[in-house]
Amino acid sequence: MKTISFALPCYNSAAYMDTCIESILAFRDDADDIEILVVDDGSTKDDTAAKADEWARRHPDCIRAIHQENGGHGAAVNAGLAHARGVYFKVVDSDDWLDEQAMRTVMDFLRQQARESQPIDMVVANYVYEKVFENATLTVDYRNVLPVGRTFGWDEVGSFKVSQFLLMHSVIYRTQLLRDIHLELPRHTFYVDNIFVYVPLPHVRTIRYFDVDMYRYFIGREGQSVNEEIMRGRMDQQIRVTKQMIDEVDLDADVSSDPLRRYMESYLSVMLSICTVFLRMTNTPQANADLAEVWDYLRRTRPAMYARIRGNLLNRLLNLPGEAGRRFALGGYRVARKLFKFN
Known part of the structure; x- marks a missing residue:
């Protein structure tokens, strides 16, 4: 029996995939309960496929x-x-x-849980932004939100700050939980990690948090999906991702825990805020039409959620009308970017 499967989506990753794999082998030692699934997602520009086969040959x-x-990141997951x-299942x-x-x-904890008849549903740990080109790091922890030990x-959870949402980096799920809810991420779509850390949450009943810096998130590479110009x-x-999140979870009907409902509503609100900022930044007739449409989609699909999310202070400010409103929204985004050091 394998305690955990690490899935590594790889697309033209030859330049850096070795470091990722080696980091997992470092704590494997001689244990036979860890597996690494190197998913070559149709790489054509380098020798990712050959490297994946060589790693498998060396460590069968x-x-x-x-x-x-x-098929994109989602298809690889x-x-x-x-x-x-x-x-357990972890994406790296x-x-x-x-x-x-x-x-x-x-x-140590996962191995103990793997022997239990009802293993815990989700494990959470900290992650670190590794801004290599800036020679800077930023750790995101949850010690003020989640019980430790x-x-x-x-x-029993507290209030999450906008800067400390649960991301793909910080979670490990019980594999069967994901299969039981038939989790499937869309193909040829970026930002699907938001679905991965949103849709399963109402099905999670038991959680354990470790206040350790588990995941190192490299940021700043050219062509990275969180690059501002690429996001635009x-x-x-x-x-597309935001709409799927709206479709798959009715927060008023599907979520019984008030703290979880507040958290998920805040997360969805930020997703819509991102849509608002970047579409207003683009400021073309098509972008303005897309912005109106995504908000209208929420209104038509989840009217009660629309009233709360569109009516909160952040989204009221981001959607102030006219050129002055647009400039105000973009100015607020620039300030937030400096404060929270994202992108």
Whole structure:
């Protein structure tokens, strides 16, 4: 039995995938309960496919290479989940890496849980923004929000700040939970990690938080999906992801925990705020039409949620009318970017 499956979506990743894989092997030692699924998502510009096969040849007991036609990050995660044999499932992007000592702590707990008849649903740990080109780091922790050192449920969580939402970097799910809800991420779409850390949450009943810096998130690479100019060019995909989040969870009907409902509503509100900022930044007739349409979609699909989200202070300010309102919204975004150091 495998305790955990690590899925590594790889697309033309030859320049950095070795570091990612080596970071997992570092805490594996000789244990046979870890598997690494290297998902080659139709790479054509480098030797990613050959590297994946070579890693699998060298470590046949724990590394498998999965080759598929290009389907995007979501399709690679889907493939990893479909092939996973571990009790737990963790996505690690191929340009990121895991901290050895932190993972040793987490693995001790996961191994214990894997032997239980009802293993815990989700494990959370900290992540670190590695802004390599700026020689800077920023750690996101949850010690003011989540109980440490014991199992808990959603009714025991505090209030998350906008800067400390649960991201793909910080979560490990029980594999069967994801399969039971038939989680499937859209193909050829960026920003699907938002679906991954949103849609399963109402099905999570038990959680454990470790106050250790588990995940190292490389940021600043040219062509990265969170680059501001690239985000502007992919707003159709941001909208697609936001709509799927709206469709898949009715916060008023599907979420029984008040703290979880508040958290998820805040997360969805930020997704719509991102749509608003970047579409107003683009400021073309099509962008303005797209902005009106995404808000109207929420109004038509979830009218009660629309009233609350559109009526909150942040979105009222971001949607102030006219050129002055647009400039105000963009100015607020620039300030937030400096404060929270995203992108």
